Amino acid sequence: MSPSASRPSNATLVLLASLYCAQGLPSGLIAHSLPVLLRQHGVDLALIGLLKLLALPWLLKVLWAPWVDRLASPRLGHHRGWILPLQSGVVVCLAALALLAPQTLFGSGLWLLLGLLVLINLLASTQDVATDGLTVRLLPERWRGLGNSLQVGGYKVGMIVSGSGLLLVIDPLGWNLALGLLAGLVLLMSVPILLFPERRLLPFQPAQAESALGPRLLLNHYRGLLAQPGMLLWLAVVLTFKLGDSLGSPMIKPMLVDQGWSTAQLGQLTLIGSLAGIGGALLGGLLYARIGVLRALILFGALQALGIAALALLVGQGANTGLVYAVTLFEQMADGMSTVALFAAMMRMCRPEHEGADFTLQASAQLLLSGFVGAGSGVLAKWVGYEGLFVGAGGLGMLVLVIVLAHAQREAATKGARLRP
Incomplete structure (x- = not known):
């Protein structure tokens, strides 16, 4: 479908805002909430500093991004076929954190916590590749500024909710319920992409993609x-x-x-x-x-x-x-x-x-x-x-x-x- 120069539909704007907000939700948890919670449970400052290294997938995603462009799901669509499973994986990881006791996660299970956080960053950073590709294809050039407004704004809203917002509600609600709500929010943000008919609107064009699949x-x-x-x-x-x-x-x-x-x-x-x-x-x-x-x-x-x-x-x-x-x-x-x-x-x-x-x-x-x-x-x-x-x-x-x-x-x-x- 050749993009027109007319303003994108409200459904398109909601779709993009939801995808970028979904990325910001786990990022705010890792960057803003967890350092506070870890220190409150007596975790060593050196280990808290390791949280910065958990963001490495966001820098390294350039190494596997071409495969996200090249491989497409014949049933779900190209970008949708990546975003839905990846975002579902983030929901599962957050739900797993919600089911575990904070005393365990911040104590003997600390390495399990760090492993799940690395996996969340890996899933979210790869989702970002597919989401950026979808955004470029969906928006005509004139309206890509608005699309990137949704990218910046949606991501920051997600970080505020899971950063400042989570710290405000975690005492009255408790770790398990607060993390469960966070997982539910990411799941809610998946509804627009679930309903998006990508195969009809943006069919994959393999002739324009790279022919190679190997190294x-x-x-x-x-x-x-x-x-x-x-x-x-x-x-x-x-x-x-x-x-x-x-x-x-x-x-x-x-x-x-x-x-x-x-x-x-x-x-x-x-x-x-x-x-x-x-x-x-x-x-x-x-x-x-x-x-x-x-x-x-x-x-x-x-x-x-x-x-x-x-x-x-x-x-x-x-x-x-x-x-x-x-x-x-x-x-x-x-x-x-x-x-x-x-x-x-x-x-x-x-x-x-x-x-x-x-x-x-x-x-x-x-x-x-x-x-x-x-x-x-x-x-x-x-x-x-x-x-x-x-x-x-x-x-x-x-x-x-x-x-x-x-x-x-x-x-x-x-x-x-x-x-x-």
Whole structure:
């Protein structure tokens, strides 16, 4: 089915929002709730630190993503045939956690807990590959910004529910009932994809997929992606677009801690900031449909850089709560808008029947480099101070927009050459 430029149906929007929310539900449990619960049960800090390693499947999924694009279920449909079993597996794992006593899981059964969490991340990260591929195929280019708004917003809503929400209800409800409700929510999020008639609307086109199924599939798939005209310059955009944000944002909370902010105050700021980020993502998606990819990348990238640089105004101003909220919420909104623009632009570079893996390679490369840069933000803050860090990160964010312009010029020149007789 050739996608039209009309706005996607409400059923399509609900489908995508439910799939990305389903990914955020277990992620919030692992990232936000479990570290608190483990420490309350006396688990060693070194073991709690291992939770970060459980996210490795999200980085390594690039290694098996081509098989998600290549293999399709003749009965369930291509992406649906992956998403339904994988999401069902997450439900089973969460239900297993709900049936076990927390005293066992956080004591003698700790390694069982860690094993189930690795399995949950493996299932959810692979579901993400199929979901991204489905999103690219479902949405016409004009509305991919809105699709990525649902991606960012749905994922953050899921993380809020299973992070802050779970911590609020676990004392009155208990571990077993709270985890059972979480499993039930993921199951509820599976209803839209269960009802989605993918075989009729988006039939698999094996002629456009890779012919190989063995070990050469990985090489053939990504070699084909990198061979596209202008792809190397575009990858430079992908790798650098969020570097300013990655360098500056990790130091926001340490700076506020140094200025006397309590854990409760930071928790409230984080929650409201997450909601601002969701609002920014939704606004960015709507504006993307009106102004197009280039203007969105330049405008939202500039706002992102301005937001990071503005954090320098908070140095020594921790007691000015209004200023802290104004600047940090602006930064969160700009981050949501710029993320939507980048992800929507990444979808433009995906080939038919290669959507999931092509998007995964770009996203994984961006996250990996951003992670390395973010890891050095503390060292740089000690060297130049918070103010120097934020101003420098904002300047870096503005500088990388030159690469965006270079990519746009090359793309325009390529289109002009195609139009000439």
